[in-house]
Amino acid sequence: MLPAAHRLRRSGDFATTVRGGRRASRGSVVVHLTQPAQVGDEPTKAGFVVSKAVGGAVVRNRVKRRLRHLVAERVGKLPPGSMLVVRALPGTAFVGYRQMAIDLDLALEAAARQRSPR
Structure with a gap:
C-alpha cells in the first residue's frame, strides 16, 4: 500500500x-514525472488516473490497486520531492500483473532519463 505521505x-x-x-508511455501505462530542481526532504508523491474507458468500477479499482502496489515498491527509487502521475490506458484491464510491472518500469526509466543537450 502506498503510504498517505506519498499520495x-x-x-x-x-x-x-x-x-x-x-511524459513516457509504455504498453499499458503513461507516466508523467516531475523531478525537483533541488533535492529536498519532501517525499515523492504519486497519483493515479484510471478512466471509465478502462472498464467498470470493479475493474478500475482493481487496476488502481495493482498500480498503487507497483508504485509503492518503486517510490524509493525516485528522487525526493518528485511527483508522479500514472495513467492507465484502456487495455490495462487485460494486462497481467507482471506485464504491468514491466510497462511501469520501462515508462519510469524513460521519464526519469535526462534530456540530452542539443
Missing part, C-alpha cells in the same frame, strides 16, 4: 505534473 491529493498537483512533467 498526490490536490488537483493542482495533478495538473502541474501532467502539464509540466516528462
Whole structure:
C-alpha cells in the first residue's frame, strides 16, 4: 500500500505534473514525472488516473490497486520531492500483473532519463 505521505491529493498537483512533467508511455501505462530542481526532504508523491474507458468500477479499482502496489515498491527509487502521475490506458484491464510491472518500469526509466543537450 502506498503510504498517505506519498499520495498526490490536490488537483493542482495533478495538473502541474501532467502539464509540466516528462511524459513516457509504455504498453499499458503513461507516466508523467516531475523531478525537483533541488533535492529536498519532501517525499515523492504519486497519483493515479484510471478512466471509465478502462472498464467498470470493479475493474478500475482493481487496476488502481495493482498500480498503487507497483508504485509503492518503486517510490524509493525516485528522487525526493518528485511527483508522479500514472495513467492507465484502456487495455490495462487485460494486462497481467507482471506485464504491468514491466510497462511501469520501462515508462519510469524513460521519464526519469535526462534530456540530452542539443
